[in-house]
Amino acid sequence: MATVLGRLLGLAFVVCFLTGLFSHFLQQPESWMRFPTSPAGLYAVTQGIHITAGIACFPLLLGKLWTVFPNLFQTPPVRSFLHLLERASIALFVGASLLEITIGLLNTYQWVPFPFFFKQTHFALAFVVIGSLVIHIAVQLPVIAEHWRKRGPDGKPLYGELEAYRATDGKDGDAVDTDVLPGGVTGRLMAYIDSAPRPEPSVSRRGFLATIAASTVALVVLTAGQSFALLDPFNLFGPRKRGVGPQGLPVNRTAEDAGVLSSAVAEDWVLTVRNGDTVREFSRADLAALPQVDVELPIACVEGWSQLARWRGVRMRDLADAVNAPAGSAFLLRSLEERGSFRINRMGPEYVRDERTVVALELNGETLHLEHGYPARMIAPARPGVTQTKWLSSLEVTV
Amino acid sequence: MRAAMGAGEIPGEYAGAQAGTSAGMRAARVVLLVVGVLTLAWGGYVLLDTQRPDQVVGVLVWIVAAIVVHDGILAPLVLAASVVLRRSGRRLPGVVLAILQGAVVVGVIFTLVVVPEIYAKTLGPANPTVLPGDYAFRLGMLWLVLALLTALLIGLYYLVGRNSLVERNSAARRD
Numbered sequence: 001m002a003t004v005l006g007r008l009l010g011l012a013f014v015v016c017f018l019t020g021l022f023s024h025f026l027q028q029p030e031s032w033m034r035f036p037t038s039p040a041g042l043y044a045v046t047q048g049i050h051i052t053a054g055i056a057c058f059p060l061l062l063g064k065l066w067t068v069f070p071n072l073f074q075t076p077p078v079r080s081f082l083h084l085l086e087r088a089s090i091a092l093f094v095g096a097s098l099l100e101i102t103i104g105l106l107n108t109y110q111w112v113p114f115p116f117f118f119k120q121t122h123f124a125l126a127f128v129v130i131g132s133l134v135i136h137i138a139v140q141l142p143v144i145a146e147h148w149r150k151r152g153p154d155g156k157p158l159y160g161e162l163e164a165y166r167a168t169d170g171k172d173g174d175a176v177d178t179d180v181l182p183g184g185v186t187g188r189l190m191a192y193i194d195s196a197p198r199p200e201p202s203v204s205r206r207g208f209l210a211t212i213a214a215s216t217v218a219l220v221v222l223t224a225g226q227s228f229a230l231l232d233p234f235n236l237f238g239p240r241k242r243g244v245g246p247q248g249l250p251v252n253r254t255a256e257d258a259g260v261l262s263s264a265v266a267e268d269w270v271l272t273v274r275n276g277d278t279v280r281e282f283s284r285a286d287l288a289a290l291p292q293v294d295v296e297l298p299i300a301c302v303e304g305w306s307q308l309a310r311w312r313g314v315r316m317r318d319l320a321d322a323v324n325a326p327a328g329s330a331f332l333l334r335s336l337e338e339r340g341s342f343r344i345n346r347m348g349p350e351y352v353r354d355e356r357t358v359v360a361l362e363l364n365g366e367t368l369h370l371e372h373g374y375p376a377r378m379i380a381p382a383r384p385g386v387t388q389t390k391w392l393s394s395l396e397v398t399v
Numbered sequence: 400m401r402a403a404m405g406a407g408e409i410p411g412e413y414a415g416a417q418a419g420t421s422a423g424m425r426a427a428r429v430v431l432l433v434v435g436v437l438t439l440a441w442g443g444y445v446l447l448d449t450q451r452p453d454q455v456v457g458v459l460v461w462i463v464a465a466i467v468v469h470d471g472i473l474a475p476l477v478l479a480a481s482v483v484l485r486r487s488g489r490r491l492p493g494v495v496l497a498i499l500q501g502a503v504v505v506g507v508i509f510t511l512v513v514v515p516e517i518y519a520k521t522l523g524p525a526n527p528t529v530l531p532g533d534y535a536f537r538l539g540m541l542w543l544v545l546a547l548l549t550a551l552l553i554g555l556y557y558l559v560g561r562n563s564l565v566e567r568n569s570a571a572r573r574d
Binding site for chain 2: 066069091098099102106110134139208244
């Protein structure tokens with residue numbers, strides 16, 4: 001039972017780790033990195049999976065911890081220095097895992113009640129959790145191997161580890177091993193607990209697994225609608241809802257937060273496009289006079305929500321050509337934002353040259369709303385929302 | 400104590416150690432251990448490298464707090480609830496108890512995940528598109544639906560399926 005949950009939980013951790021790394025490097029790429037721009041919904045899917053698998057970890061982790069809870073009270077508590085190290089690594093594994101999924105969940109609704117940075121801690125703890133998981137597997141490898149070996153002719157396991165244990169040592173569950181129990185209050189408490197009737201192991205085992213399965217499925221179904229359109233009708237507990245927001249699209253950073261309330265609506269706004277000494281300036285009217293394209297691309301946020309939208313504007317590569325930018329050049333996208341770590345964002349050549357990358361002037365058939373980046377914003381396929389720079393001020397060729 | 404828990408105890412971690420004496424097994428364990436320790440150390444380095452010392456202390460305090468909240472409060476409460484339920488319901492069939500326990504656990508897990516959401520909403524989200532729902536009402540409805548489902552399942556067990564369920568259980572035990 002602990003093994004079934006352990007495998008699922010291990011799988012969920014690895015999925016979260018890999019999708020998390022992908023998201024990390026999309027947002028903070030090394031300059032040599034190139035990313036796929038197709039399918040356009042790639043990041044919406046990987047980050048949707050990251051958040052959904054993270055939410056599924058709550059019942060899986062709590063269930064797994066429940067099955068091993070008695071180990072907390074093993075006697076003697078510490079048998080050797082090695083045993084102490086092992087128990088310490090388990091404690092770190094448990095604590096870091098609980099903290100990792102908790103701060104991840106809170107961050108999906110931008111609530112940061114803890115005294116440390118979310119992004120850096122979430123990234124660092126991911127390695128702590130995965131490292132502890134690998135150590136845990138190393139320690140338990142003989143047990144795991146034994147478990148895999150005990151298979152019947154049909155290939156199914158003959159015993160789970162618990163059943164194997166019960167077969168040898170568990171005896172009658174209702175019997176109280178009074179001789180091994182300490183006396184006094186503790187002993188009486190233990191005796192009281194042990195004398196509680198136990199349901200049949202098969203009923204209790206299946207009931208437990210069914211409970212964890214039901215919790216996991218229900219949590220996923222009732223939250224994943226924020227990431228996957230198919231489940232949108234069941235999105236009762238996801239912190240974002242499709243269609244809620246100006247022009248039917250949720251907002252992450254508002255114009256007020258970004259400090260662009262006046263600069264974004266200034267009469268003299270221009271988009272500056274620069275390649276060394278070649279500089280072109282485009283007013284909004286100039287941009288609107290250029291050839292316009294329509295694209296359907298998702299906004300996909302690191303917090304897991306995503307939504308498809310229709311954008312209309314000028315192809316990025318047309319603007320790059322307007323300043324004779326070489327084919328392989330990357331661009332720095334600058335926002336009117338006064339602060340924020342993504343105020344300046346580097347866009348790799350694979351996005352610059354993709355025909356679906358657009359400096360958008362319209363959203364869902366209307367003039368781009370101020371909250372969505374008026375007067376002009378970037379929208380590129382398969383990029384995280386935070387890099388889809390709103391309230392553009394300049395595009396500049398960079399190395 | 401282990402006998403009381405629905406789950407029971409995992410065999411001592413060295414139970415399979417006899418099986419683990421082969422050279423291949425030892426090599427695999429050493430490799431895993433080294434990879435694990437290096438990965439863990441990298442995480443520790445990143446933590447120290449990207450945060451102020453007081454923030455690193457904050458992370459450690461929260462890790463300890465997570466363990467204390469789980470092992471010291473949450474799990475004992477679940478154990479107590481389970482023991483009380485089983486003692487007070489000794490006349491109830493195991494299946495009925497399992498359904499009752501299952502429903503409570505599903506409800507509690509949802510409550511754990513949704514209550515922070517409800518609280519964060521009272522603090523005022525960053526903008527109106529964050530946490531737009533009435534999550535307290537929905538959580539209440541979820542408990543109501545759970546209660547109805549539980550009653551339905553138990554009713555079904557008593558009215559229709561008791562005999563067949565018992566038969567299936569004993570058949571499962573003979574497998």
